[in-house]
Amino acid sequence: MTPQSAFMILATVVPAQEPALRRLLADMNSSPGLLDSMQALIPFRQFKQLHYARFLILDDLTVNDIAVYGLPRVDYPTYLAFLGDCDGPAEELLAEMAQQAGEGLRRIFMHCTDFRSDTDLLRWMKSCDVAPAANYVNWAGRTVRQVNEEEVLRQALAKFLLGNQNKLEELRPLQQRDVLKSFIDGEQKRGRLTLTPPDPTPVDWQIRNLLHLITIPLLAFTLSPLLILAIPFFLIRLRQCERSDPEIAPRVDPEHARLLSLQEDQDVTNQFSAMGSLKPGVFRRLTMILVLTAIDYSVRHVFNRGRLARVTSIQFARWVFLDQKRRVIFASNYDGSLESYMDDFINKVSFGLNVVFSNGIGYPRTKWMLLDGARDEQKFKDYLRRHQMPTQVWYNAHPGLTALDKWRNALIRDGLERRHMSDSDARQWLQLL
Amino acid sequence: MNTKDIQGLVRFGYAALSEASFLLLNIRDVAAARSWLAAAPISTAEELSQPPTSALQVAFTREGLVVLGLADEVLAGFSTEFLSGMSGEESRSRRLGDVGASSPRTWQWGGPGNVPHMLVLIYAQPSQLVPWTQMIQTADWNAAFEVLVRLDTSDLKGKEPFGFTDGISQPTPDWKRVRTPPGDQLEYGNILSLGEFLLGYPNEYGKYSYRPLLNANAPFSSQLAFAEDQPDKRDFGLNGTFLVLRQLEQDVRGFWRFLDRQTTPNPLARQNLAEAMVGRRMDGTPLLPLHSADIPGIDPKSKAQNGFIYDSDIDGTRCPFGAHIRRANPRNADLPASTGPISRLLHKLGFGNVRYRDDVIASTRFHRMIRRGREYGPKVTPDQALSESGAAEHGIHFICVVASILRQFEFVQNSWIVNTKFDAMTEESDPLLGDRETIAGCPFSDTFSQAQPDDTRIRSTGLPQFVTVRGGAYFFLPSLSALRYLVAIGRE
Numbered sequence: 001m002t003p004q005s006a007f008m009i010l011a012t013v014v015p016a017q018e019p020a021l022r023r024l025l026a027d028m029n030s031s032p033g034l035l036d037s038m039q040a041l042i043p044f045r046q047f048k049q050l051h052y053a054r055f056l057i058l059d060d061l062t063v064n065d066i067a068v069y070g071l072p073r074v075d076y077p078t079y080l081a082f083l084g085d086c087d088g089p090a091e092e093l094l095a096e097m098a099q100q101a102g103e104g105l106r107r108i109f110m111h112c113t114d115f116r117s118d119t120d121l122l123r124w125m126k127s128c129d130v131a132p133a134a135n136y137v138n139w140a141g142r143t144v145r146q147v148n149e150e151e152v153l154r155q156a157l158a159k160f161l162l163g164n165q166n167k168l169e170e171l172r173p174l175q176q177r178d179v180l181k182s183f184i185d186g187e188q189k190r191g192r193l194t195l196t197p198p199d200p201t202p203v204d205w206q207i208r209n210l211l212h213l214i215t216i217p218l219l220a221f222t223l224s225p226l227l228i229l230a231i232p233f234f235l236i237r238l239r240q241c242e243r244s245d246p247e248i249a250p251r252v253d254p255e256h257a258r259l260l261s262l263q264e265d266q267d268v269t270n271q272f273s274a275m276g277s278l279k280p281g282v283f284r285r286l287t288m289i290l291v292l293t294a295i296d297y298s299v300r301h302v303f304n305r306g307r308l309a310r311v312t313s314i315q316f317a318r319w320v321f322l323d324q325k326r327r328v329i330f331a332s333n334y335d336g337s338l339e340s341y342m343d344d345f346i347n348k349v350s351f352g353l354n355v356v357f358s359n360g361i362g363y364p365r366t367k368w369m370l371l372d373g374a375r376d377e378q379k380f381k382d383y384l385r386r387h388q389m390p391t392q393v394w395y396n397a398h399p400g401l402t403a404l405d406k407w408r409n410a411l412i413r414d415g416l417e418r419r420h421m422s423d424s425d426a427r428q429w430l431q432l433l
Numbered sequence: 434m435n436t437k438d439i440q441g442l443v444r445f446g447y448a449a450l451s452e453a454s455f456l457l458l459n460i461r462d463v464a465a466a467r468s469w470l471a472a473a474p475i476s477t478a479e480e481l482s483q484p485p486t487s488a489l490q491v492a493f494t495r496e497g498l499v500v501l502g503l504a505d506e507v508l509a510g511f512s513t514e515f516l517s518g519m520s521g522e523e524s525r526s527r528r529l530g531d532v533g534a535s536s537p538r539t540w541q542w543g544g545p546g547n548v549p550h551m552l553v554l555i556y557a558q559p560s561q562l563v564p565w566t567q568m569i570q571t572a573d574w575n576a577a578f579e580v581l582v583r584l585d586t587s588d589l590k591g592k593e594p595f596g597f598t599d600g601i602s603q604p605t606p607d608w609k610r611v612r613t614p615p616g617d618q619l620e621y622g623n624i625l626s627l628g629e630f631l632l633g634y635p636n637e638y639g640k641y642s643y644r645p646l647l648n649a650n651a652p653f654s655s656q657l658a659f660a661e662d663q664p665d666k667r668d669f670g671l672n673g674t675f676l677v678l679r680q681l682e683q684d685v686r687g688f689w690r691f692l693d694r695q696t697t698p699n700p701l702a703r704q705n706l707a708e709a710m711v712g713r714r715m716d717g718t719p720l721l722p723l724h725s726a727d728i729p730g731i732d733p734k735s736k737a738q739n740g741f742i743y744d745s746d747i748d749g750t751r752c753p754f755g756a757h758i759r760r761a762n763p764r765n766a767d768l769p770a771s772t773g774p775i776s777r778l779l780h781k782l783g784f785g786n787v788r789y790r791d792d793v794i795a796s797t798r799f800h801r802m803i804r805r806g807r808e809y810g811p812k813v814t815p816d817q818a819l820s821e822s823g824a825a826e827h828g829i830h831f832i833c834v835v836a837s838i839l840r841q842f843e844f845v846q847n848s849w850i851v852n853t854k855f856d857a858m859t860e861e862s863d864p865l866l867g868d869r870e871t872i873a874g875c876p877f878s879d880t881f882s883q884a885q886p887d888d889t890r891i892r893s894t895g896l897p898q899f900v901t902v903r904g905g906a907y908f909f910l911p912s913l914s915a916l917r918y919l920v921a922i923g924r925e
Contacts (some may be wrong), residue, residue, distance in 0.1 A: 161889055167889050170444040176888065213518040251643070254513055267873045268854055309783040312793050312857075337528055339839060340795065342850040345497075347767065347796045375616075375636045377840070400874020404857040407789045428788075431748060 001141035003209075004051070006318055007090035008329075009082040009128045011112035013057065017066050018078060018210040021111035025392035033263025035378060035395055041104035044395040047096060049087040050334045051144055052316055053258050055108070056081045059325070061256070062387055065361045068246045069280050076323060083331055087143040087236065091126065098122040132318035133289070133328075134296035136405045140304035142410065145196060147398050150409035152193050153184065157412065157433055158277050172377040173426035180433075181416050209226040209300070216297045225259060237283055245279060248362025249379040252386055259390055265337055268402055269315060271394045272341070274387040275322070275329045276360040285325055288359040292319055295356065306407045310348040315403050316329060319356065328360065335402035352376035360387075408432055434608060436478040438672040438912045442490050442554065442805055443630060443834055444478035444608070446600070448591075450556035450865045453807050454566065455584040455678070455830055457542055457549035457906075460500045465577035467501070467923045470916055473569070477913060488556040491916070492676045492908035494518065497550030500920050507669060510645030514838045515675060515823055519905045520544050528843065530851035530868040535902035539619070541680070542582045542904040549581050551727070552678060552908050559588075582904070584680065584830050586807035588882040593808055594683045594827035595707070595899075596815055598717030601738050601856040602762055602803040605730035613651035614639055617767040618798055619777075621742050623730030630803055632836055632839070633661060633671030637798055642836045644670025653921040656914050672912030674834055676805075677842045679905035682828040683810075688899045689818040695893055704815070706893065709883050710864035712756030713738075720752040744770060747788075749758075754856045757865045760849045763856075767796045783920060800844050802833035828903070838907055855879045869898045 013021060028037035035044075044053055058079040066073060086093045097105060098121045105125075109115040115124060160183055161168070168176045189194045194431035221226070264270050300309065308314050317332035318426050334341045345353050354373035358366040364380050374380040398406070415421065415429035436444070438628035446455075464907040475486040487733040493501070495516050498508060508516065520526060520537035531537055537544040547630040557565040593599040604625045612626050614637045628636035632644040647654045660668035689703070695700035708714050723740040731739045742764045748754055752759055769785070769792045771777040776904045786792055810827030837843035849855055854874060862868065869879040879897075882890040911919065 110894075158892075162892065162894065165889065165891070176763065195650065251509075252513065252599075254516065257513055258517075258522060259524065264524055265527045268875070303783070306789065307783040307786070310792055311783070335854065336852070337847050339844055343795050343799070343840075343848075375638055376640060378640065378643060398874065400872055402854045402859075404793065404854065404861055405791065408805070408857065409854055411789060427887055430887070430889045431884050 002087045002143050002199050002204070003140065003205050004087055004137045004142075005090045006085050006132055006135050006316070007083070007125075008130045008132070008318075009109075009111060009125050009319055010130045011080050011115065012077040012110055012324070013080050014113050015078065017111035018057070021080065021108070022392065024108060024111075025125065027059075028055075030258075031266075032134060033260070033391075033394065034266045035393060037125055041107065042097075042101050042393075043104075045397070046100055047093060049093055049144055050395070051085045051086040051087070051397050052271075053082070053393075054271055054273070054391050055388065056083065056331070056391050058275060058322075058329070059389045060275050060277075061389075062248075062276050062362070065248050066277055066280065068248065068361070074323075074326070075329070077113075079322075080108075081329070082108075082175075083318075085137070085333070087145075090129070093349075094125050094129075095122055098125065099378050104417050127186070130320055130322075132296075132320045133292040134299065134319045136295075136299040136305060136308055136314060136317040136332075138308075138315045139306055139406065139410075140300075141198065141201075142406060144397050146198070146410070147401065147406050149193065150406070150413050151398075151401060153195065153416075154409045156184070156187055156193055161433060172423070173423065173430055174423055176430060177415070177421065177426045181240060184416055195320060195417070212297070213301050216293070216308050219251075224410050234287075235368075238287075241279070242358075242366055242369075245365070247364055247379065248338045248364065249364055249383040249386070250332040252382045257385055260385065260388055261338070262264055263394075267396060267399045269333055269335050269396055270338065270341070271391045271401070272332045272334060272338070273329070273389050273391050274331075275327060275385065275389065276362075276387045277327050277361055278325065284359045286354070288328070289325070291359070292321075295319075295352075299418050306403065308349070309352055310378065311344045312404055312407075313344060313402065330429055333396070335404070345384075346380060353380075357383075371416060423424075435672065437479070438914055439478035439631065440490050440673075440910050441476040441478050441485075441488055442676070442832075442897070442910065443674055443803065444606075445488075446603075446805055447485075447488050447556045449484060450486075451559055453554065453556045453586045453843060454562060456553040456555065456580055456587070457582040457584070458551040458553060458578040459581055459601065460550045460577060461579050462576050463500060464501065464571045464923060467920045469573035471572060471920045472571070472573070475913060475916065486558050487561060488554075489569055490554040490556075492552045492554075494548055494552075494908055494911040496548050497790050498909065498919075500550055500923050503919065504614045504922075505904065507645045507809065510643065510669070512675075512838060514843060515907050518548055519677070519679075519907050520548070525843075528847040528851070530862070530866070530870075531844065531902055531905075532868055533870045534898060537905075540902065540904045543906040545905075548653035548906055549738040551578070552676070552892075552906075573765065584809065586809050586830060587811065589808045589812050592812075593829055594685050594810060594813065595711075596686055596711065597707075597711050597715050599808075599829075600739075600804055601713070601717050601735070602739050602758070603803060604629070606803070610634070611669070614798075615767075617777075617781075618796070619768060619771070620726075620766050621728060621764045621797065623728055623739075623902060625730075625798060625801055628743050629801060629836055629841070630834055631674050633668050633673075633707060636836060642670075644673070646670075646711070650830055653918055653924070655922055658914065658919040669911075669915050669918065672913070673915050674836055675832045675838050676908040676910045677832040677835065677838060677905070678904040678908060680828065681831050682826055682903050684897070684899050684901070685813050685827045686818045686823070687785045687897055689815045691897055691899075692818055707815075709753050710756060710881060712758035720756075728755050733876060747791075750885070752887045753881070753883045754858055755861050755864060755881060757863055760855055760863050761845060762801070763794045763797050763849070765797050765923075767792055767798070769791075793857050794855075795844075795848065800841055800849070802835050802841050802845065805834060806830055807831040807832070828900075834910065858882070864896060864899075866900050867896070867898070869896060 028039045146418040313335040315333040320329045354366045355369050357363050363375040364373050412432050548895045605623050606627050617910045626637050628634035654667040657667040660666045691705050717738045719741045721741045724742050768780050770778050807828045811825050854864050860877040864881040881893045
């Protein structure tokens with residue numbers, strides 16, 4: 001199994017260079033939200049381990065919100081973020097990119113404050129890489145190569161079935177599977193399709209993962225006397241905050257919404273980038289660190305097989321702290337329209353959204369951190385849209401394939417490769433095709 | 434409930450008024466339009482002792498409200514999608530499947546720069562439409578309006594042009610306001626909060642959908658009642674709602690000829706395939722057995738046609754996953770069927786699913802619509818469609834009434850009807866309504882598949898586009914008080 005990893009190169013944009021940077025990035029698109037397949041600045045497709053990538057100028061439209069707490073606005077610099085989700089260690093991909101797309105990357109990063117023509121690109125990128133506080137991968141171990149190969153497999157089977165369905169119908173389910181299996185074996189022999197076996201799981205990763213699996217509960221257990229003592233104080237403080245924290249969820253600016261939706265629904269998958277400031281004070285900062293640690297733990301060890309709680313439409317998602325944990329970025333790749341994404345948030349996992357985002361300034365009022373909040377449907381949608389930023393450049397290695405498509409294709413392959421299959425298993429397997 | 438303040442269409446389908454025509458108007462003379470509106474005999478949702486012999490309804494686009502002088506700050510209270518309009522943004526058209534042959538650029542009305550101000554719906558008993566229309570069209574009318582398009586309708590006796598019984602499934606609004614929507618509804622139900630279909634009342638989230646509110650001291654606002662949730666404001670939206678109108682041309686000959694080619698020479702198989710695509714027999718009978726328990730909000734009379742859910746058909750072998758009615762109303766609860774509090778909690782956390790496709794569809798109750806469409810064009814039987822040629826246009830003037838265009842109409846159209854990935858499927862959109870346009874990475878969207886108990890799915894490929902959008906717009910269907918306010922603001 002090849003584990004996935006994420007990178008986010010974060011750098012400050014030279015103010016005078018910002019317009020030029022925006023033009024350069026916009027030129028990589030053929031239309032808003034649609035990467036030009038002919039663009040040569042960053043040949044994303046060359047990097048066979050890259051699932052998704054985006055260039056993002058962090059335009060926080062909500063920096064003034066802090067004023068509701070009587071605090072002065074912080075003049076954060078404008079950042080450029082380059083995010084990617086890939087198979088294997090991100091450093092390897094970055095090294096490859098520095099080599100094969102060095103010129104394009106340099107042209108982009110030249111607009112950043114500490115990047116000069118003689119800067120060592122790879123070392124600079126590594127030094128600017130910001131690790132996520134929580135990182136969700138829809139299916140741990142599913143590689144770009146696997147997705148490609150299994151989609152070819154599905155299409156080959158679909159094509160074969162169209163011509164042979166009548167013949168197959170006379171056979172028992174297990175016999176049908178045998179016929180399909182020998183067809184695919186033949187295709188593989190003829191070199192028309194490949195099903196590469198998964199690589200062995202890197203030992204160092206296994207050790208680190210195991211340590212993580214144990215350490216966090218161990219830590220929680222060791223600290224449990226303290227934590228239990230802290231719970232009443234935490235809850236009292238929480239309710240105090242929840243009662244007094246102001247909501248900032250005005251009707252979204254139609255022009256802002258128009259610009260965002262202009263980029264959306266060009267593909268069955270969409271990108272989402274948002275940012276905001278944490279509520280001031282230690283209480284919320286600590287809560288957020290705790291919550292994101294818990295989420296990171298659960299997505300690493302529990303929700304790593306196609307479902308993030310009840311949601312099946314999120315391919316990758318991450319939360320990243322910025323500016324000494326005063327601000328947070330949320331970036332995701334999800335299937336379907338924004339409306340259906342938010343519908344999932346509201347109706348399927350509102351509790352999960354609430355525990356995280358209620359630490360952000362202006363979030364619709366929650367109760368005991370889990371309740372209400374996102375269930376205030378319109379306010380929540382406006383809140384999210386208001387914090388959303390246009391993504392300047394977005395790359396998806398698998399346009400047209402949802403997470404559920406990838407899951408089904410993997411099940412199809414699994415059914416072919418399994419040694420033994422019962423009659424009822426075969427029946428269910430046939431229904432996947 | 435002040436039913437006298439609500440336009441009748443929200444509550445009644447006017448089935449007995451089998452003649453109807455829908456007029457799309459531009460306002461030429463605002464003063465004359467106001468005086469026509471002031472006198473217009475608009476039908477209300479009040480139950481009369483005598484059933485009405487005719488009905489009249491009026492609705493406005495954003496453009497129309499602007500012409501009538503509704504102030505910008507009032508207008509800004511409307512939802513973004515209403516203000517933008519059905520054809521206002523390319524991205525919206527993409528989501529609605531209004532692409533290719535259905536692109537708004539090709540529309541007969543409602544496309545960019547071609548959005549009418551106003552919609553007048555006229556209903557009458559057989560042979561009464563002409564005299565009733567003449568009565569409505571007073572001298573003020575003639576001065577006030579320019580008729581851009583007249584959408585005629587025909588009475589196909591409850592069938593839509595392909596020949597199927599239509600309009601069977603309708604939500605039951607909670608007119609008595611006794612419903613308190615639960616956090617999680619564990620059974621599919623047909624009773625929905627009034628606020629799903631009327632502005633000014635709590636919706637299924639217990640919240641009030643966006644609508645324009647006025648300061649209590651705003652001129653003429655005394656025409657309007659106070660907002661229930663903000664008693665210091667006057668509610669322009671109260672008892673009003675949104676009306677979505679789409680002219681959907683149906684290629685009846687293309688439909689039956691395609692099915693015939695797929696099944697030649699077997700008329701029964703042809704009909705079976707058509708019924709699988711729709712998800713009902715032609716007479717409206719569902720393809721599934723009835724649900725053992727009663728479904729709240731489905732009265733005994735319609736139980737035979739509506740008393741079913743899809744829980745008994747998780748493999749989709751009886752009613753295909755992609756069948757039109759399974760897409761348009763998946764009839765699910767908020768959570769997968771659970772056996773107790775623990776199983777409920779597990780389901781809430783995403784555990785306890787057996788198949789990869791379990792629990793992938795959104796909760797139905799947030800995405801229901803009252804449908805009030807009418808057919809147009811002459812009746813054609815399947816046999817005639819196969820044997821005769823004809824130039825007549827057939828179709829539906831699709832109408833739905835919703836309090837949130839975005840969450841109800843647009844969601845259903847985008848995520849369920851047009852979506853090629855609905856319910857974990859791929860390569861197929863709605864067999865009747867789908868646009869068949871390819872999407873990046875997916876060379877096909879023109880498939881229809883039927884799961885089989887022991888075999889692979891039976892796939893029909895190369896489905897042509899059977900339905901083409903010819904026009905459409907989002908309208909505000911105001912309350913009678915909001916109409917009086919619109920008339921009054923002219924006196925400024």
